[in-house]
Amino acid sequence: MITWRSLFKRFLSDPVAIGAGIVLLLLVLMAVFAPLLAPQNPYDLMQIDIMDSELPPSWKDDGDARFLLGTDAQGRGVLSTIMYGTGISLLIGIGAVVVQAILGVTLGLIAGYKGGWIDAFLMRLADIQMSLSTLMIAIIVLAIFQAAFDANVYADYAIVMLIVIIGVAEWPKFARTVRSSVLGEKNKEYVDAARVIGLPARKVMWGHILPNTLTPVLVISTIQVAEAIMTEAALSFLGLGMPVDRPSLGSLIRSGFEFVFSGQYWITLYPALVLIALVLALNLLGDWMRDVLNPKLRRGDD
Amino acid sequence: MSAQIKPVPSPQTDHIVETRGLEVRFPLPTHFLSREKPVLHALNTVDVAIRPGETFCVVGESGCGKTTLGRTIIGLQNPTAGEVYFNGQRIDQMDEATRKPIRRDMQMVFQNPYASLNPRRNVYDTLVEPIRHLMPEKSAAEQRETVEAVLAATGCDLSWQRRLPHEFSGGQRQRIAIARALVTNPAFIVADEPISALDVSIQAQILNLLTDLQAERGLTYLFITHDLSVVQHFGTRVAVMYLGQVMELAETATLFATPKHPYTRLLLDAIPKLEGGSFDKPRTPGELPDPVNLPKGCPFAPRCPLATDLCRAERPKLRVLPSTGTEVACHHTE
Numbered sequence: 001m002i003t004w005r006s007l008f009k010r011f012l013s014d015p016v017a018i019g020a021g022i023v024l025l026l027l028v029l030m031a032v033f034a035p036l037l038a039p040q041n042p043y044d045l046m047q048i049d050i051m052d053s054e055l056p057p058s059w060k061d062d063g064d065a066r067f068l069l070g071t072d073a074q075g076r077g078v079l080s081t082i083m084y085g086t087g088i089s090l091l092i093g094i095g096a097v098v099v100q101a102i103l104g105v106t107l108g109l110i111a112g113y114k115g116g117w118i119d120a121f122l123m124r125l126a127d128i129q130m131s132l133s134t135l136m137i138a139i140i141v142l143a144i145f146q147a148a149f150d151a152n153v154y155a156d157y158a159i160v161m162l163i164v165i166i167g168v169a170e171w172p173k174f175a176r177t178v179r180s181s182v183l184g185e186k187n188k189e190y191v192d193a194a195r196v197i198g199l200p201a202r203k204v205m206w207g208h209i210l211p212n213t214l215t216p217v218l219v220i221s222t223i224q225v226a227e228a229i230m231t232e233a234a235l236s237f238l239g240l241g242m243p244v245d246r247p248s249l250g251s252l253i254r255s256g257f258e259f260v261f262s263g264q265y266w267i268t269l270y271p272a273l274v275l276i277a278l279v280l281a282l283n284l285l286g287d288w289m290r291d292v293l294n295p296k297l298r299r300g301d302d
Numbered sequence: 303m304s305a306q307i308k309p310v311p312s313p314q315t316d317h318i319v320e321t322r323g324l325e326v327r328f329p330l331p332t333h334f335l336s337r338e339k340p341v342l343h344a345l346n347t348v349d350v351a352i353r354p355g356e357t358f359c360v361v362g363e364s365g366c367g368k369t370t371l372g373r374t375i376i377g378l379q380n381p382t383a384g385e386v387y388f389n390g391q392r393i394d395q396m397d398e399a400t401r402k403p404i405r406r407d408m409q410m411v412f413q414n415p416y417a418s419l420n421p422r423r424n425v426y427d428t429l430v431e432p433i434r435h436l437m438p439e440k441s442a443a444e445q446r447e448t449v450e451a452v453l454a455a456t457g458c459d460l461s462w463q464r465r466l467p468h469e470f471s472g473g474q475r476q477r478i479a480i481a482r483a484l485v486t487n488p489a490f491i492v493a494d495e496p497i498s499a500l501d502v503s504i505q506a507q508i509l510n511l512l513t514d515l516q517a518e519r520g521l522t523y524l525f526i527t528h529d530l531s532v533v534q535h536f537g538t539r540v541a542v543m544y545l546g547q548v549m550e551l552a553e554t555a556t557l558f559a560t561p562k563h564p565y566t567r568l569l570l571d572a573i574p575k576l577e578g579g580s581f582d583k584p585r586t587p588g589e590l591p592d593p594v595n596l597p598k599g600c601p602f603a604p605r606c607p608l609a610t611d612l613c614r615a616e617r618p619k620l621r622v623l624p625s626t627g628t629e630v631a632c633h634h635t636e
Contacts, residue, residue, distance in 0.1 A: 189418035192378055193482065197432045198398060198405045211422045 020284035031087030038080040096228040099167025104174020112182025126172035134169040181213035222286030324384035359537035367546040409483035415475035419467035426463040473504035545601040552628040
């Protein structure tokens with residue numbers, strides 16, 4: 001496999017990759033160190049004053065120097081909520097894709113390699129899963145969950161619930177991608193060569209076939225992170241996502257939506273710009289990785 | 303084992319590999335409501351016995367089952383019926399734990415060196431895997447020694463070890479694939495058209511390498527090919543296959559000098575020659591019968607100039623001709 005050092009060298013020779021990497025790194029650092037960097041803690045009710053609500057960005061005439069990007073309807077600084085919200089969005093996006101990938105890659109690999117009734121069963125299961133829209137499943141499960149537990153319990157477990165629901169609902173995308181790659185790979189002679197020495201199916205699948213199917217998995221992973229963040233935003237819009245007191249980027253965009261036409265555009269605009277930057281950086285890095293991980297485009301000893 | 307089962311006569315141990323009544327049938331995909339269950343007959347009662355140290359060639363048109371024969375003997379394909387023996391032990395139904403030590407002795411070289419090496423593994427990782435799996439007693443240093451010794455023996459440079467397959471030419475890749483087949487020091491190698499994907503200039507190099515390795519290590523080859531000129535120079539004995547059956551089996555020199563089966567004669571006549579103008583000759587009419595609906599009699603009867611009603615009714619079995627020692631499956635040849 002490609003070494004980390006050669007990966008780094010390739011990275012440094014591609015300006016687009018560097019740009020996307022820097023943006024992503026800044027956003028991740030901003031999210032991770034939000035408690036240290038943010039001017040206020042939007043989770044701390046003691047620091048929030050309703051009298052500060054709907055202030056414009058600080059460079060405007062009636063702006064406040066404490067709130068660089070203005071405040072929302074509850075008097076929280078938009079900059080601070082973005083810092084905390086980015087972390088929550090990233091966590092849900094990446095967490096959901098990890099769940100999707102673990103489920104989808106495992107089931108897709110088994111379906112493609114074993115074939116026969118196992119394949120037919122798993123793929124019909126995937127068809128059923130795909131015919132139920134992610135939002136519909138999420139709405140039903142989250143509505144039941146919200147009704148069954150009180151608001152505090154819901155707030156504590158909302159992230160976990162969103163990760164699991166979005167993860168489980170979207171596994172067929174990974175499963176189908178991996179399965180189709182496996183079907184292309186499993187009849188190649190290097191797989192036969194591994195079977196000739198009696199390597200168990202588990203090792204053939206994970207050690208030989210899987211590494212040759214990872215390129216499309218990496219590419220869809222990035223798209224799926226963006227998609228998971230979007231799904232979460234849609235759920236928040238419906239009041240089923242992150243609660244208002246622990247906002248994600250999606251819920252921030254939503255919370256400013258009703259003020260856009262009354263002039264308080266900043267509540268929606270700045271979280272939206274951060275979301276766009278995040279998704280774009282992820283997609284550009286995914287494209288770059290696809291090129292680098294293609295064995296036909298690289299040399300092993302460089 | 304129940305005592306009622308008749309004791310199977312033990313296969314002759316002077317054969318390294320032996321098949322008995324080997325049959326492979328592939329069920330074809332059908333609509334799940336259809337009553338017909340069409341089956342492709344890839345191998346039909348194939349009995350071959352390979353002697354240690356020889357190069358046993360299998361020739362035939364594409365689709366005649368020669369690759370299936372190799373894959374069944376090596377264990378990539380399970381036989382529908384029949385038995386496969388290695389050094390007198392039946393291996394086709396053996397459980398993996400018992401079979402593992404035998405796998406060291408049986409290896410395979412594939413047709414396409416562009417597909418037979420995992421594109422994401424470097425040469426060392428590819429070569430060390432059979433040792434790690436089949437000879438777990440070897441230490442890391444011994445593994446490295448073995449890999450380097452085999453690389454040297456197959457004419458590979460030791461500096462190749464950290465490089466990936468796509469950096470090599472077809473001939474170099476086939477050397478690496480041969481090296482992989484040799485790391486467990488096998489006695490028997492199935493070579494499935496190992497040179498047909500290579501340039502003509504490289505083909506000779508690889509054939510010479512295989513010949514040298516056979517002399518050094520006493521290897522036995524099952525050499526599958528469609529190229530009769532290779533067989534003539536390389537083979538000890540030849541089996542001519544047609545539609546999943548062995549039609550003729552003889553020493554190479556005997557087969558080329560006195561071909562007995564009409565199909566063998568047809569194949570030898572089809573070799574393009576400079577003089578004689580083989581393109582002007584009348585072509586043998588008829589196509590291969592459908593391997594799904596095999597004719598009742600001899601599969602070659604529709605194309606055969608000697609065919610009679612007997613041929614169309616009854617399938618000939620392999621019999622030994624006393625004159626040359628050739629085994630032939632034909633009612634009419636002497």
